[in-house]
Amino acid sequence: MRVFVAGATGAIGARLVPQLIEHGHEVIGSFRSAGGAERVQGLGAEPVQLDLLDARGVRQAVLAAKPDAIVHQATALAGVRFGRSLDRSFGPTNRLRTQGTDALLAAAREAGVQRFVAQSFASYRYAREGGPVKTEDDPLDPDPPAMARETNAAMRHLDQAVTSAGGIALRYGGFYGAANDGLVQPVRKRQFPVIGAGGGISSFIHLDDAAAATVLALDLGGAGLYNIVDDEPAPMSEWLPALAAALGAKPPRHVPLWLALLIAGKGMVMMADGSRGASNEKAKRELGWKLRYPSWRQGFPAAYGS
């Protein structure tokens, strides 16, 4: 297939493009920032500069590329500082997930593109009630913290717009597997503590496994949602000390809930205390996906160990 990858220079895009090519696809890769063309060419794809928030530009680029499939992997998270308001940090990414997705879907319709796969997110979204691990059929959190409402709404928009157009939304776990992963510096500097009992569950996924699942979804997936996470959703009290150990850092500090609420706000506390993990059963069953790193227990040392 001729595959148009929006966001080919990002953390997942840069892993995905070579895997697509290896599977016999021809790839057109979009980037936004200067210097991206060389990076995309270096990955083996045909580069195109594109701002997904420019709907006319998106239409032109997609019509010119004549792809059989589109994979939307654009986010705007590089260099973002995470403060108390997730919605402020995620504002540009939220627009890529709403306006950007709509522009790509409209262009796909006009160009007669048959396959559409987009990046969504699994962790911290499922309803904070019942069992610790959720499937794609389980309800999402109906009442996310105020500082994360727009972010949750943008992901819901993407999920609904893409699947109702016959496409696939991949709810990835927290990415890891690159030297500049977001958690690396804070954990090294002991700035990322275990909050309260650290019982909130997170789901992770190594970038190589995420890319492999994406290739399979493109080839084999049916319209709908897939959790793309590893086999071991885990509480913060387990994965955070293991991540610190893999990085050769001192063990994380512990802070009580009340202090975390005061310093970091409700969103952070929700992730640490009430969040639920995601099940990858559907992706393994329907896509025949086999993980190279079935658990962060092997993946963290493989990614960060010396």
Ligand SMILES: NC(=O)c1ccc[n+]([C@@H]2O[C@H](COP(=O)([O-])OP(=O)(O)OC[C@H]3O[C@@H](n4cnc5c(N)ncnc54)[C@H](OP(=O)(O)O)[C@@H]3O)[C@@H](O)[C@H]2O)c1
């Ligand atoms: N599931 C997760 O845990 C998850 C999801 C996403 C990101 N992250 C993390 O966030 C960090 C940063 O992510 P990243 O490296 O992928 O960088 P990023 O800044 O999020 O960029 C991702 C891709 O989107 C493109 N892009 C950005 N703004 C765009 C726009 N307006 N129009 C079209 N394309 C646009 C970028 O192009 P340029 O490179 O040209 O700017 C890049 O190709 C990484 O550590 C990553 O692992 C985690």
